[in-house]
Amino acid sequence: MATDHHANVAPYALDALDADEEREFEAHLASCEACREELASLREATAALAYGAAGPVPPPELKERILAEAAAERPNVVTLPQRRSWTAPLAAAAAIAAAVAIGVGVFAATRPASNDPLASVLAQPGAKLVPMGDQGALAVAPDGTAAIALTVPQAPSGKTYEAWVMRGGSAQRAGLFSGTTVLRIDRPVKPGSVVGVTLERAGGVDAPTSKPFVATQEVS
Amino acid sequence: MLTVPPPTRPTRDLARLSDEALLSLVAASDDDALAALYDRFGRVAYGLALRILRDETLAQDAVQEAFLGVWRNADRFLAERAKASTWILTLVHRRSVDLVRREDIRRGEPLERAPEPATPTTAEDEASLGFRRRLVQEALTQLPAEQREALELGYYGGLSQSELAERLGQPLGTIKSRMFTGLSRLRDLLDEAGLEGSYP
Numbered sequence: 001m002a003t004d005h006h007a008n009v010a011p012y013a014l015d016a017l018d019a020d021e022e023r024e025f026e027a028h029l030a031s032c033e034a035c036r037e038e039l040a041s042l043r044e045a046t047a048a049l050a051y052g053a054a055g056p057v058p059p060p061e062l063k064e065r066i067l068a069e070a071a072a073e074r075p076n077v078v079t080l081p082q083r084r085s086w087t088a089p090l091a092a093a094a095a096i097a098a099a100v101a102i103g104v105g106v107f108a109a110t111r112p113a114s115n116d117p118l119a120s121v122l123a124q125p126g127a128k129l130v131p132m133g134d135q136g137a138l139a140v141a142p143d144g145t146a147a148i149a150l151t152v153p154q155a156p157s158g159k160t161y162e163a164w165v166m167r168g169g170s171a172q173r174a175g176l177f178s179g180t181t182v183l184r185i186d187r188p189v190k191p192g193s194v195v196g197v198t199l200e201r202a203g204g205v206d207a208p209t210s211k212p213f214v215a216t217q218e219v220s
Numbered sequence: 221m222l223t224v225p226p227p228t229r230p231t232r233d234l235a236r237l238s239d240e241a242l243l244s245l246v247a248a249s250d251d252d253a254l255a256a257l258y259d260r261f262g263r264v265a266y267g268l269a270l271r272i273l274r275d276e277t278l279a280q281d282a283v284q285e286a287f288l289g290v291w292r293n294a295d296r297f298l299a300e301r302a303k304a305s306t307w308i309l310t311l312v313h314r315r316s317v318d319l320v321r322r323e324d325i326r327r328g329e330p331l332e333r334a335p336e337p338a339t340p341t342t343a344e345d346e347a348s349l350g351f352r353r354r355l356v357q358e359a360l361t362q363l364p365a366e367q368r369e370a371l372e373l374g375y376y377g378g379l380s381q382s383e384l385a386e387r388l389g390q391p392l393g394t395i396k397s398r399m400f401t402g403l404s405r406l407r408d409l410l411d412e413a414g415l416e417g418s419y420p
Binding site: 042050066071 | 233234236237238240241244245247248249250251254255258259262263264265266267268270271272279280283284287288291292295302303305306309310312313314317349350352353355356357360371374375376378379380381382384393395396397399400402403404406407410
């Protein structure tokens with residue numbers, strides 16, 4: 001008997017499929033847009049159930065253990081052996097979507113618009129993150145839309161931070177801010193660009209007056 | 221004269237960043253951002269894990285594995301197109317369910333046996349968590365009893381749909397249908413109530 005995959009969306013969201021059913025459903029998910037949409041729409045309600053399970057405060061050692069373990073693994077590249085992953089089918093789905101030249105990812109299209117510019121860039125298919133020292137990161141989408149998240153001290157009075165998109169020896173103004181921020185970059189960030197930040201006089205300037213104190217590598 | 225901020229690590233003001241921005245810092249190996257995410261979600265994660273596992277050591281293991289999963293896989297979150305909070309709590313649920321099935325713990329005890337909320341951390345945290353808890357619990361009580369039962373035994377009990385069908389003496393299709401209708405209705409109720417998944 002053929003499995004009615006769509007009927008497994010809710011059990012999957014609840015982690016209530018057996019291992020075999022789950023593998024089968026994930027394979028189906030990679031090729032079924034309707035199921036991916038339904039899943040995205042049920043996921044949030046499912047996760048909200050977590051708040052219904054109020055419990056005691058976890059022991060403080062738990063946080064210490066997690067941070068110590070994370071620090072010991074510092075290079076953030078280890079892949080977790082996952083019995084269950086909802087990344088794999090979605091990554092496969094993204095590849096398939098690209099192959100048939102669907103411009104907009106299903107999920108990007110169905111997620112509610114976010115006020116967070118970083119999140120909205122990251123919601124685009126093919127978006128990636130480029131670190132900016134240890135102070136933040138640049139998110140950039142294939143079409144060049146970009147945002148930065150940066151943690152910096154409040155700029156001194158009379159000063160402003162200014163972001164720049166630098167490419168081929170020229171620097172274009174890309175936005176002003178005064179402290180820790182999530183900022184949409186005003187200019188398209190094309191491959192080969194570097195995004196950096198300088199401290200300038202209030203109001204900003206047309207060209208950077210110093211080397212950026214924080215910058216990305218060249219965006220690939 | 222131009223002053224460049226000192227090269228020492230700047231004062232970190234992570235509290236103002238969204239969950240998604242923190243997660244992007246975690247993807248860049250920022251352990252302060254991981255700590256900040258733990259501060260936002262560690263307690264609800266532990267409450268959930270304890271509810272499912274009913275054992276403090278196992279619940280801590282589940283939360284630890286989930287947060288290390290966040291640390292290792294934050295870059296892959298980009299492919300998820302979900303809210304960061306949804307992604308994190310989904311990881312916690314999965315780890316807990318994996319553990320409860322592996323340990324073969326007796327599952328789906330009556331809800332009255334769930335651990336009671338204990339000492340709050342701060343009044344603010346408690347108010348925020350308490351608010352969310354009430355919204356979710358209130359929404360659950362508005363579901364027809366058989367849908368609520370399917371969601372509670374599945375999500376908090378860690379029972380698979382087949383186990384549920386057996387326990388309740390219902391066809392599998394009925395269980396699937398209760399889960400779907402229950403979750404859809406829950407989603408609508410939470411939308412109406414204005415519960416947002418991210419931290420206030």
